[in-house]
Amino acid sequence: MSPLSVDRAPSRDRSAYLAMIPQLEQQGFLRLPANPVLRQAVDCAFAQASGFFARPAEEKLRYSHPEWVEGYRELGPEYSQVPERPDLTESFSAWNHNRVHPELDAWRDGCLLHGALRDAADLLADVVRDLFAAMRDYFAPGAPDLRFFGATYTQLNHYEPARHRRKLLQDPHEDGHLVTLVTSNAPGLELQVGGAFVPANVSPDHFVVMPGSLLSLMTGYRVKPGYHQVRNSRRTDPRLSMMFFVNPEIDQQLAPWIENDSNKGIDIIARANAAPKQFGYPSLKDILSGHADTPLESPYLANAAQ
Numbered sequence: 274m275s276p277l278s279v280d281r282a283p284s285r286d287r288s289a290y291l292a293m294i295p296q297l298e299q300q301g302f303l304r305l306p307a308n309p310v311l312r313q314a315v316d317c318a319f320a321q322a323s324g325f326f327a328r329p330a331e332e333k334l335r336y337s338h339p340e341w342v343e344g345y346r347e348l349g350p351e352y353s354q355v356p357e358r359p360d361l362t363e364s365f366s367a368w369n370h371n372r373v374h375p376e377l378d379a380w381r382d383g384c385l386l387h388g389a390l391r392d393a394a395d396l397l398a399d400v401v402r403d404l405f406a407a408m409r410d411y412f413a414p415g416a417p418d419l420r421f422f423g424a425t426y427t428q429l430n431h432y433e434p435a436r437h438r439r440k441l442l443q444d445p446h447e448d449g450h451l452v453t454l455v456t457s458n459a460p461g462l463e464l465q466v467g468g469a470f471v472p473a474n475v476s477p478d479h480f481v482v483m484p485g486s487l488l489s490l491m492t493g494y495r496v497k498p499g500y501h502q503v504r505n506s507r508r509t510d511p512r513l514s515m516m517f518f519v520n521p522e523i524d525q526q527l528a529p530w531i532e533n534d535s536n537k538g539i540d541i542i543a544r545a546n547a548a549p550k551q552f553g554y555p556s557l558k559d560i561l562s563g564h565a566d567t568p569l570e571s572p573y574l575a576n577a578a579q
């Protein structure tokens with residue numbers, strides 16, 4: 274079986290997910306409790322991340338494969354609004370698609386964080402499969418399954434709030450994915466609710482589901498994009514967050530579940546392909562084909578070097 278064709282037993286109880294969709298539509302986000310297995314995977318990823326990010330820079334950079342956007346990235350290339358204000362975090366990504374590269378097996382012993390993120394991704398994919406099936410049944414019964422696994426990735430962010438003077442470690446933005454599932458070990462994430470930013474109060478026992486711009490296109494904007502930001506707590510302890518960024522696989526026909534004036538004629542796959550460029554990355558197609566060879570530019574680091 275190819276590492277990408279993950280075919281798992283269907284859901285435990287999809288009706289529970291179906292009951293949450295009106296809440297997602299009205300409230301703009303959802304909280305999904307982590308079952309004990311997922312909770313253990315989150316704890317393991319955070320424990321491995323604490324050790325990994327504490328290593329010297331040259332050691333961390335050994336686990337970085339920029340052409341595949343896999344592994345470690347220094348603070349700098351990724352931003353939320355403008356390149357001059359990067360997200361003030363180091364990060365580590367594990368793309369499901371990159372499981373096809375046996376070269377990455379060499380990371381197994383030296384970087385347990387990588388394997389921990391892959392394990393978490395498998396569990397989170399089960400959750401998202403149920404969530405999307407529920408959304409489909411709610412908005413467009415009978416529509417085909419939305420395939421996402423091969424274009425989706427897991428990311429661990431490591432913030433050191435007290436080192437930065439900015440009030441916001443990440444500027445307000447909506448994600449360019451279908452949904453983001455996020456958890457964290459410390460305060461900072463804020464969600465826009467009724468026009469004001471409020472603390473997300475997320476902890477490792479659950480994930481917050483934040484709709485991205487592609488989900489709004491899928492639902493004719495019945496589900497609004499979830500604006501969010503990360504506030505600087507000024508704490509000296511590192512803040513860790515784990516995100517499951519869910520993209521549609523780009524080799525599928527993707528008709529919106531609900532079509533109206535807001536999304537008429539819009540090619541959602543084309544939007545998914547272009548979305549990463551908005552945040553300092555190559556296109557999704559280039560990432561998935563392993564040709565993300567445009568150097569990730571970092572005006573922040575260039576300025577800092579001057």
Ligand SMILES: [Fe+2]
Pocket residue numbers: 446447448501
């Ligand atoms: Fe975000």
